[in-house]
Amino acid sequence: MTKFLKLIQNEYIKTLKKTSTKVIFVLIFLSVFAIIGIAKWAEYEMQYYQDEYMDYMTDEIDYQARIDELNETKEPGYQFDIEKLEFLNNNKIDSKSWRFLATEQLFEYETSYDENENVTVEYVYPEAERKMLEKFIVNNDWKNFCKSMVAVMKMIPGVTEDNYWEYEYRIKNDIPLPYSVEEQLDWRNQLIYEVKDYKENIANQQPTSSLQEMLPSGSATSDSGKEETPISAEANMKVALYRLENNIEVNVADNKEGFEALDVNFWSVCFASNSLIKIVGMLIIVITGGALANEFSSGTIKFLLINPVKRWKILLSKYIMSITFGYIIIFTMYILSILLSMLFFGTDMISAEYISYIDGKIVVTNGFFELFKTYMLSSINVVVMATLAFSISSLVRSASLAIGISLFSLLSGNVIISILKEGLAIDWTRYLLFANTDLAKIASGNSIYTNHSLTFAIGVIAVHLIVFFLIAWDGFTRREI
Amino acid sequence: MNTENNTNNKKIALKIEKLNKTLGKRHILHDIDIEAYEGEVFGFLGPNGAGKTTTIKIIVGLLSLDSGDISIGGYNINKNFEKALAGIGGIVENPEMYKHLTGRENLMQYARMRDGVTKERIDEVVELVGLTKRIDEKIKRYSLGMRQRLGVAQAILHRPKLLILDEPTNGLDPSGIKELRDILKKLAHEENICVMVSSHLMSEMELMCDRVGIIANGSIIGTYTIEEMINSNSNSNTEYVLEVDSTEKALSVIDDKYSPQIIDDTHFSLSIKSDENQKEGIYAVNKTLINSDIKLYTVTHKDNKSLEEVFIELTELGGKQID
Numbered sequence: 026m027t028k029f030l031k032l033i034q035n036e037y038i039k040t041l042k043k044t045s046t047k048v049i050f051v052l053i054f055l056s057v058f059a060i061i062g063i064a065k066w067a068e069y070e071m072q073y074y075q076d077e078y079m080d081y082m083t084d085e086i087d088y089q090a091r092i093d094e095l096n097e098t099k100e101p102g103y104q105f106d107i108e109k110l111e112f113l114n115n116n117k118i119d120s121k122s123w124r125f126l127a128t129e130q131l132f133e134y135e136t137s138y139d140e141n142e143n144v145t146v147e148y149v150y151p152e153a154e155r156k157m158l159e160k161f162i163v164n165n166d167w168k169n170f171c172k173s174m175v176a177v178m179k180m181i182p183g184v185t186e187d188n189y190w191e192y193e194y195r196i197k198n199d200i201p202l203p204y205s206v207e208e209q210l211d212w213r214n215q216l217i218y219e220v221k222d223y224k225e226n227i228a229n230q231q232p233t234s235s236l237q238e239m240l241p242s243g244s245a246t247s248d249s250g251k252e253e254t255p256i257s258a259e260a261n262m263k264v265a266l267y268r269l270e271n272n273i274e275v276n277v278a279d280n281k282e283g284f285e286a287l288d289v290n291f292w293s294v295c296f297a298s299n300s301l302i303k304i305v306g307m308l309i310i311v312i313t314g315g316a317l318a319n320e321f322s323s324g325t326i327k328f329l330l331i332n333p334v335k336r337w338k339i340l341l342s343k344y345i346m347s348i349t350f351g352y353i354i355i356f357t358m359y360i361l362s363i364l365l366s367m368l369f370f371g372t373d374m375i376s377a378e379y380i381s382y383i384d385g386k387i388v389v390t391n392g393f394f395e396l397f398k399t400y401m402l403s404s405i406n407v408v409v410m411a412t413l414a415f416s417i418s419s420l421v422r423s424a425s426l427a428i429g430i431s432l433f434s435l436l437s438g439n440v441i442i443s444i445l446k447e448g449l450a451i452d453w454t455r456y457l458l459f460a461n462t463d464l465a466k467i468a469s470g471n472s473i474y475t476n477h478s479l480t481f482a483i484g485v486i487a488v489h490l491i492v493f494f495l496i497a498w499d500g501f502t503r504r505e506i
Numbered sequence: 507m508n509t510e511n512n513t514n515n516k517k518i519a520l521k522i523e524k525l526n527k528t529l530g531k532r533h534i535l536h537d538i539d540i541e542a543y544e545g546e547v548f549g550f551l552g553p554n555g556a557g558k559t560t561t562i563k564i565i566v567g568l569l570s571l572d573s574g575d576i577s578i579g580g581y582n583i584n585k586n587f588e589k590a591l592a593g594i595g596g597i598v599e600n601p602e603m604y605k606h607l608t609g610r611e612n613l614m615q616y617a618r619m620r621d622g623v624t625k626e627r628i629d630e631v632v633e634l635v636g637l638t639k640r641i642d643e644k645i646k647r648y649s650l651g652m653r654q655r656l657g658v659a660q661a662i663l664h665r666p667k668l669l670i671l672d673e674p675t676n677g678l679d680p681s682g683i684k685e686l687r688d689i690l691k692k693l694a695h696e697e698n699i700c701v702m703v704s705s706h707l708m709s710e711m712e713l714m715c716d717r718v719g720i721i722a723n724g725s726i727i728g729t730y731t732i733e734e735m736i737n738s739n740s741n742s743n744t745e746y747v748l749e750v751d752s753t754e755k756a757l758s759v760i761d762d763k764y765s766p767q768i769i770d771d772t773h774f775s776l777s778i779k780s781d782e783n784q785k786e787g788i789y790a791v792n793k794t795l796i797n798s799d800i801k802l803y804t805v806t807h808k809d810n811k812s813l814e815e816v817f818i819e820l821t822e823l824g825g826k827q828i829d
Contacts, residue, residue: 031618038615042606324602328660331566331598332619333591505529506568 032334032342033349040312040346049308053301053354054361060298061365068289068370082121082206088114102146105134116163121209123202124162127170131158150177167202171195187224191217198269212274216265223262257470260382267380267387275377277392281399281469291366291374295396298362299465302403305354306410310431313347313414317501318424326506336502344415344494351407359400363393402464409462409486410435412493419497419504438462446473461485516543518580519593519668519700520565525574527560534560536725538574542702542717544667547694549715550704553821557724558704559599562672566596579667592621595666597674601657609641609648609656613663620664627663634689635659650677658686662693669693669701675710687714708817722821735816744784744807745777748791751801759798760791772803 040046088110095103095110109132118124133149148155154177161170171192178189194217195202203209268276280290283297317340320326329339367375379395381388410431418427438459445454454460455474461482466472468479518541525538535557542548552558563569565576567583576583581590603612610628617623632641635655645653654677661669671690675683691714694701705711711718712732719729750756753774760766764776764787778787788805795802 028619035615035618038611039604039607042611044606323605324600325604327563327568327598328602328616330568331591331594331596332616333588333594333621334619335587503570505570506563 028334029338029342032338033345036316036342036346037350040316040350043315045311045315049311050354052308053305053358056301056304057298057358057361057365060301060362061294061369064284064289064294064297064366065369067284071289079206086120101144102134102136105132105146105148108132112159118162119204121206122204123167124165127158127162127174127202131155131162149181151180154180168196171202187227190224191221194220194269213269216269219265220262220269223258226258263382263387264380267382273378273380275374277377277379277395278381281379281395289370291370291372292377292392292396294366294370295362296399298358298366299396299399299403301358301362302355302400302406305351305358306407306435307432308354309347309351309407309411310414310428310435312350313343313411314418314427314431315424316343316347316418317415317497318418318422318427321422322424330506337498340419340498340501344412344497347411347415348408351411352404355400355404355407359397363396399465402468405464405483405486406462409458409490412490412497416493416497416500419500434459443473455481456485458485458489516545518542519544519578520548520702521575521577522561522565523575525561525564525576526572527557527564527569528572529560534724535564538721538724538726540719540726540729542668542700542719544700545694545698546716547690547701547703547714549711549718550702550721551706551708551711551718551817552704552721553706556706556721556821558706558721559672561721562596562598562670562702562704565670566594566598567591568598592664593667594670595661595664595668596670596672597654597657597661598670598672600676601653601660603645603648603653603656603660605646606644608644609637609659612645612656613641613660616660616663622665623663627665631659631663634662636685651679651682654678654682654686658689662699665697665699667699669699671701671703673704673706675705675707683710690714708814720817720820727820745775746788746791747773747775747804747806748795749773749803749805750795751803755798756795756800759794759800761794764791 092107092110092114095107109128112118112132113120113125113128116124118128131150132155135147135149137145137147139145150158154173158170158173158177161167161173175189175192175196178184178192194200200213200217201208203211203214208214264276264278267273275290275292277292280288280292281296283293283300320329330336375392377392379390379392381390413434414427414431417430418424421427421430439462442454442457442459445451446460452474455477460474461467463472464479464482467477467482520540520542522538522540525535526533527535538557538561540550540561550558550561560569564571565578565583567587571584576590578590579593581593583590603609604615607615609632613628613632617628629638632638635658637652637655637659640648640652645656648656654674658671658674661671669690674686674690678686690701690703693699694716703711703714712735715732717729717731718735720727747769748756749772751772753768753771756774757766757768760776764778766774766776768774776791778784792802792805
């Protein structure tokens with residue numbers, strides 16, 4: 026055993042003293058710095074767009090101009106709109122405050138056509154209730170507005186608890202309706218909108234209400250651009266409710282998409298650095314391809330194999346070196362990206378936890394643990410690439426050829442898979458290696474294949490790895506030098 | 507030609523029996539039998555392409571064998587690979603080292619793979635091959651001669667009982683060749699290890715080896731001691747070159763049985779049959795010349811060439827047998 030460890034030590038010395046290895050280390054460091062740099066730049070850009078957005082949102086709406094416009098076009102129901110605009114205008118209602126949105130809701134009307142194409146326009150809310158609610162808007166009394174709103178909505182047929190959940194919740198928890206854009210963007214209000222959005226969608230069985238479209242799609246609510254499955258929408262709502270009840274501002278899970286999470290903070294930068302593991306995969310090909318094939322091309326293999334050590338031990342020591350080396354790089358990246366994120370994006374979020382909804386339960390885990398888990402899932406890619414390079418270099422005996430072929434399959438593999446699957450809809454490609462290497466994506470349920478489980482992916486990878494290793498083994502132990 | 511009396515009481519370091527090897531369609535080795543003993547320098551002699559390197563690669567485990575048996579220090583190479591290989595040190599073809607490492611780092615690589623190599627042993631070996639001053643330099647700055655020395659250092663690091671060197675004098679300058687020769691002789695005769703050296707140069711073997719095994723076209727032609735090689739020269743004659751003041755005068759007095767031949771005005775050659783007494787023969791020639799008042803300046807023995815010729819003769823003979 027000690028002798029075997031010495032073999033691994035030999036492999037490490039040979040690899041670490043190479044100039045190419047030193048270059049690779051520098052590249053890894055640079056790439057982590059590059060991620061931090063990109064994040065800083067994105068943060069700056071985002072700040073810029075947020076300012077633009079605020080400017081746009083705080084622009085006063087010219088109610089009078091709209092009234093004039095409506096008088097020109099005379100679309101069905103224009104009188105109703107004019108009435109609303111006059112109410113807004115007369116009471117000097119700020120378009121950024123809840124009072125504007127409440128007015129919008131209050132003056133909601135329905136347009137219907139009979140057989141003779143005659144138009145009937147009706148208010149959704151009865152006259153008396155409307156007048157009462159108007160009073161609260163004019164008096165700027167959000168609490169009573171909410172209370173009455175609940176009472177009024179209960180009377181409307183077809184309206185369920187889900188439709189007025191927001192008002193009840195605000196009264197119960199004393200969370201005022203927002204008065205400004207800044208308040209709308211507050212994490213609590215964003216979570217309320219998220220829950221409300223989900224509940225109303227369920228209640229109305231329609232994609233999005235007109236009221237929701239007017240609300241700013243927030244920064245704290247993730248996945249706004251994505252189509253959500255009912256399960257993940259429900260999960261998001263449960264998590265949002267849990268956070269509201271437990272007063273948790275930051276959820277690490279919201280940042281797990283890295284830069285796609287639409288927010289630049291400590292956690293999203295940490296998760297974004299996970300994408301660098303693909304680069305590590307490429308670099309590990311260079312190291313592994315060299316470890317075996319360079320011995321052949323430089324002729325040192327003869328001096329290695331005349332030692333009293335069985336060939337399979339030499340092969341295994343090289344393989345173990347490659348894999349552990351890959352993991353050392355990944356650990357270094359993990360630590361380095363955390364430290365640099367702390368340095369550049371502050372430490373106020375580091376105690377945040379990862380909240381998710383799994384199998385009907387809220388699960389709260391440590392953020393660093395989840396980050397580590399993501400790293401480990403992605404690291405499988407590195408193991409696969411190292412084994413592939415290893416098997417090819419055992420077969421072709423030339424470092425450059427082994428590295429070239431491995432890199433080609435790494436780069437083209439994913440492309441070919443996605444063409445076959447998404448272009449030609451060939452589903453059995455799920456059994457191919459490159460359909461399964463992105464474990465982090467599969468684990469989060471975003472695979473391009475339906476019913477793609479982590480166990481299945483790991484199984485496919487394991488079969489491929491065993492085949493690769495046997496090829497390397499056979500090629501090396503039977504080879505005539 | 508019997509080697510028994512020479513090697514009777516020595517331990518066998520390497521024993522090859524009925525070794526056969528086919529690479530592709532070519533039958534490279536035919537029933538090779540070799541025995542080499544501890545404490546001797548064994549020359550493995552053959553023209554290029556005779557199968558020397560293939561045999562050596564099979565001994566050190568780089569190639570597999572088709573049939574036959576090889577044992578090193580009593581351990582069979584197939585049945586007891588690690589123990590058999592622990593008794594071997596060697597250089598196969600060129601001494602390729604890790605160019606990005608220093609000489610010492612290279613030796614450390616081998617030290618870790620073999621048992622019982624201490625730091626002191628490394629220093630000792632480096633001293634022996636004369637690399638002490640340059641050992642901490644990277645291999646890429648080494649000359650071929652220095653790499654050859656490091657190769658020898660690598661090979662003897664773990665005190666093997668069998669040291670196999672494939673054409674070790676390749677690329678060495680004359681003084682380097684002499685030093686290597688001395689090192690190998692010292693290792694064989696003082697440390698009692700078996701040194702097996704392959705070469706295609708008879709002259710080199712003659713100065714270094716105690717015995718030579720001759721291989722041609724994949725078959726062993728024979729194993730001889732150097733004395734036997736010289737004495738085996740039975741059907742050829744020993745040649746001498748004589749320098750005199752006038753070859754014309756000299757030739758007129760020399761007996762024709764010596765078949766004298768003029769080289770130039772002052773040099774001529776003659777040969778004395780090996781069945782005659784060499785010393786008496788040359789004395790008789792001297793006496794004739796002096797009695798005839800011819801000035802004799804030098805007498806030179808030309809045996810080197812004839813050994814080389816023996817070798818060529820033998821290997822060509824071998825070639826004829828096979829095809």
